[in-house]
Amino acid sequence: xxxxxxxxxxxxxxxxxxxxxxxxxxxxxxxxxxxxxxxxxxxxxxxxxxxxxxxxxxxxxxxxxxxxxxxxxxxxxxxxxxxxxxxxxxxxxxxxxxxxxxxxxxxxxxxxxxxxxxxxxxxxxxxxxxxxxxxxxxxxxxxxxxxxxxxxxxxxxxx
Numbered sequence: 601x602x603x604x605x606x607x608x609x610x611x612x613x614x615x616x617x618x619x620x621x622x623x624x625x626x627x628x629x630x631x632x633x634x635x636x637x638x639x640x641x642x643x644x645x646x647x648x649x650x651x652x653x654x655x656x657x658x659x660x661x662x663x664x665x666x667x668x669x670x671x672x673x674x675x676x677x678x679x680x681x682x683x684x685x686x687x688x689x690x691x692x693x694x695x696x697x698x699x700x701x702x703x704x705x706x707x708x709x710x711x712x713x714x715x716x717x718x719x720x721x722x723x724x725x726x727x728x729x730x731x732x733x734x735x736x737x738x739x740x741x742x743x744x745x746x747x748x749x750x751x752x753x754x755x756x757x758x759x
Contacts, residue, residue: 602670609650609664614657617674619648624670625734628662629742638742639708640664641731647697648672667735717746718754 602608608626609615621644628640639662642648650660654677684691711720721744725732731740741751 602666602672604666604669606666606670607663608648608666608672609653609660609662611660611663613653614659615650615653616677617649618654618677618680619672619674621646621648622671622673624666624668624672625731626664626666626670627735627739627743628664629739630662636663636742638739641728641735641739641743643728643730643734647701651701653677667739712745717744717750718757720744721751721754722758 602624608619609628611630621642623644626642626646626648627638628642629636629638631637642664648664650662650664652658652660680694684694711723715723721740724740724744737751738748741748744751746754
């Protein structure tokens with residue numbers, strides 16, 4: 601059990617574990633000079649990892665914190681690599697996981713470039729409605745790339 605606000609991944613450190621969320625929610629963010637920018641949320645059954653740490657053994661770009669008290673399972677990168685080497689089925693699962701995460705990342709990038717904030721909010725409600733109930737609106741606004749005032753306006757217009 602990890603407490604709410606616990607920093608699972610620190611952008612300044614090489615992370616040597618992959619985590620699976622059994623219960624709880626997390627967010628990934630980067631710090632800028634003035635604020636934190638949220639770019640990912642993870643819920644039950646999602647994986648938490650820093651790809652730069654996992655692939656390159658270098659500090660990641662992101663911080664990942666828990667937004668609720670959470671139950672996580674973890675496996676070390678070394679153990680996972682050994683499993684991949686010895687079990688083709690598991691190695692294919694890992695490849696598929698990486699492919700799915702790449703698609704999600706690509707979708708977020710394309711959405712940010714080509715969809716309005718209202719369209720992004722509507723998609724968020726459609727695809728992960730529980731986030732609206734479980735995550736502070738400030739984090740959601742940051743994820744959508746808008747201010748809290750703009751998010752409040754969008755929410756009011758959609759009611």
